Amino acid sequence: MIAPLTMKPKAENSGKSINFKPVGQFEETRFEKIHNVIFEDSNEASIKVAQEIAALIRKKQASKKSCVLGLATGSSPIRVYEELVRMHQEEDLSFSNVVTFNLDEYLPMDGDNHQSYWYFMHEHLFNHVDIPRENIHIPDGTVANEFVIDYCLAYEKAIKQFGGLDFQLLGIGRTGHVGFNEPGSHYNSGTRVITLDHITRVDAAPSFLGIDNVPRKAITMGIATVMSAKRIVLLGWGENKAEIIKETVEGEISAQVPATYLQDHKNCTFVLDTGAGSKLTRNKTPWLVDESLEWDETLTSKAIVWLCGATNKSILSLTDKDYNDNGMSGLLAAQDSYDLNIKMFNKLQHSITGWPGGKPNADDTSRPERAEPAKKRVIIFSPHPDDDVISMGGTFDRLVEQGHEVHVAYQTSGNIAVSDTDALRYAEISKRISVSQEAQTIIDSIKEKNESTFDTLAVRQLKGNIRRGESYAATRYLGLKDENVHFLDLPFYETGTIKKNNLSEEDIEIVMNIIDEIKPHQIFAAGDLADPHGTHKVCLDAVFEAIKRMQSEEFMKDCWLWLYRGAWHEWEVNEIEMAVPMSPSQVLRKRTAIFCHQSQKDGVMFQGDDSREFWMRAEERNKDTAARYRALGLSDYAAMEAFVRHKFD
Secondary structure, eight states, X not given: OOOXXXXXXXXXXXXXXXXXXXXXXOSOOTTOOSOEEEESSHHHHHHHHHHHHHHHHHHHHXXXXXXEEEEOOSSTTHHHHXXXXXXXXXXXXXXXXXXXXXXXXXXXXXXXXXXXXXXXXHHHTGGGSOOOGXXXXXXXXXXXXXXXXXXXXXXXXXXXXXXXXXXXXXXXOTTOOBTTBOTTOOTTOOSEEEEOOHHHHHHHTTTTTSGGGSOSEEEEOOHHHHHTSSOEEEEEOSGGGHHHHHHHHHSOOBTTBGGGGGGGXXXXXXXXXXXXXXXXXXXXXXXXXXXXXOOOHHHHHHHHHHHHHHHTXXXXXXXXXXXXXXXXXXXXXXXXXXXXXXXXXHHHHHHBOSOTTOOTTSOOTTSSSOOOSSSOEEEEEESSTTHHHHHHHHHHHHHHHTTOEEEEEEOSOOGGGSOHHHHHHHHHHXXXXXXXXXXXXHHHHHHHOOTTOOOOHHHHHHHHHHHHHHHHHHHHHTTOOGGGEEEOOOGGGTTSSSSOOOOOHHHHHHHHHHHHHHOOSEEEEEOOOSSTTSHHHHHHHHHHHHHHHHTTSGGGGGOEEEEEOOSSOOOOGGGOSEEXXXXXXXXXXXXXXXXXXXXXXXXXXXXXXXXXXXXXXXXHHHHHHHHHHHHTTOOOOSEEEEEEEEOOO
């Protein structure tokens, strides 16, 4: 379990009494101002945090005292709550002495609205444990404006009447907010109404099916309220949190990044996964922390690419002085800069290929893919019905053009991403073509929908069919036969809501069946892990588990798995093992294929933190990858798509 941490004054850089094993270097560095631990994955980390909470509850029970918990919402704590529910059901963990205070709630917001934090907490925790209902405190999103100040003061008073918060669980937003304490929040702020930052509303937009539906205000505990907790644990999962985690842990305390106030708390731990901790100095540039590193090939490649950026030089231009001046003298102990430069240059040069399925009748010793068989069977797994063309449309086009037997497997229907406006338009067109009660029922259902209702099955099926039609349009444009397009409709996704089910045996079996049917030589899958609780991660887990179970199959011994990234991130250059260049005309073909997904253009529902349309993001990302290769001294291409080969132990 996580032992409660009692940190000494910050200058002594203590706080190492946590007794679980983190990933990599554990000692905080001179760059870090908040104690943090990093796990391989968020699941293991969440379990450890739940164990600490459970231990505190039991300790308080033993002394016949209440255990006062400050609780957070959002995707980060979901697995923590799942584990607490499991311990209640299987290990007799009682919540009878637990008193909870939630951090925040949208305003205005009815409790029965599926986007309310009241609904979230009951769905994920309170409905499944024995906590007395009178012990649950969640800010009231229905309180009238004229009473809201008195309400907030009463919320603060209630926390104090219970003796203050024993434990506060936090997440962190990309603005650095904790609770809804947005940039500009004061250190001494208490529970209050706050106007939400635009970025916060953008991040919440998927849950509300569009930013226009996200409330502009919220009630939140203040910074002072959070800081009064005896113990604070902040959860950070995924690469999309890496930048703000670095700024919070290593930056200066600033009202513009409210989470930095936690640097002054004497008992605070950030619990991270490898993605969220990836930009901390000890992970991103460890040679700046410790010059006595063991320089393996992976670390060497990472350092040389970074050094080129830091010095604004190409690989072959780096000198001994460049290495020595940037904490890499240890690299020069075994070989000089010339040898290092040549080796790295050749590694990147050999990653470039216009033959993603392998070049027939060629020496493949230094090529990323095998020459044989000359014509390969290929499966492109696409989490949503457009990830294939957005993320690897140029490579997709090249594989078909070069005569490989390409199959696309769309893992989910993507129906949740079709707006009601689009669905209504299609239903009305259908009714005009052929008057039917079914079409009218769908039209009525969409028009009567409100914030507390989900799409009916018929509406979900219509939205799924819209995505199917768009997928066929794109794959036909790239020359793929319809029989090579497969819609898996994995059950975990088909909930009708943003919240999806966990990966099931049925999901894994469906993926195994398509692999067994095609018996591929190559599998491409989305390796975008920015959101560990997102659809891409679940879809990748399904592929991983299917391949793991099928490794003994004879055909799998000759099957390679290549990972591409989604619309939000790209592989670091030092990670890339296959870079497929695109000419200007191929860039345009990829753009046209993306345009086939009309429901995902012009105001897409799940825009994320980037206001550009998906085709713009993909195009700029591919051009940037080519530019990075060019800056390192490699060949000059219009654009590149990048892949990493995944090897199973």
